[in-house]
Amino acid sequence: SAVISQKPSRDICQRGTSLTIQCQVDSQVTMMFWYRQQPGQSLTLIATANQGSEATYESGFVIDKFPISRPNLTFSTLTVSNMSPEDSSIYLCSVRTGHNQPQHFGDGTRLSIL
């Protein structure tokens, strides 16, 4: 299975600032996703990161708040913009190597906003 590295693993940020999370995969993957896990909740898909084009966002998530880049088949970034305490969550990168393949997750970025 693909090895997924996320940076940073955790951060504490001030209200109103932005943070960019990086996701690096050790092999080319067709599908990359960004999920959020709020405290005590399960995972919710933010967007699908599309290589070479704009990400596809789920209902309730917008590009201005969560801009995503995917310049190639092994790397993606998620930016959490103008952060507020409600953005305190774990953000997880996820990949799938093929249509019928299992989905794999990175260790996540634990974000706290003061």
Added chain:
Amino acid sequence: KQEVTQIPAALSVPEGENLVLNCSFTDSAIYNLQWFRQDPGKGLTSLLLIQSSQREQTSGRLNASLDKSSGRSTLYIAASQPGDSATYLCAVRRTQGGSEKLVFGKGTKLTVNP
């Protein structure tokens, strides 16, 4: 809208016991179902993937079954060990042509006592 429910929310068992975790989903039009474990402070580890045409999958002491028509899956853990202590998550993926996203349950927190 697909909803995934996991029962029980928490389970505590003595070491060596066989146990069953339950997952139910409201829309039977799924492409596949995946079981994960999540250790505290970590990301998700994929355990088993069951395609919609399959009835069960096995990996070591784990066996997952799928009854698509009734909207149910079970994860059977044989001879449980303290190292099995984690939160177990069930996720379903919609049929092809729909969203690619996984819809997650809230998980079952398992504690195996030595």
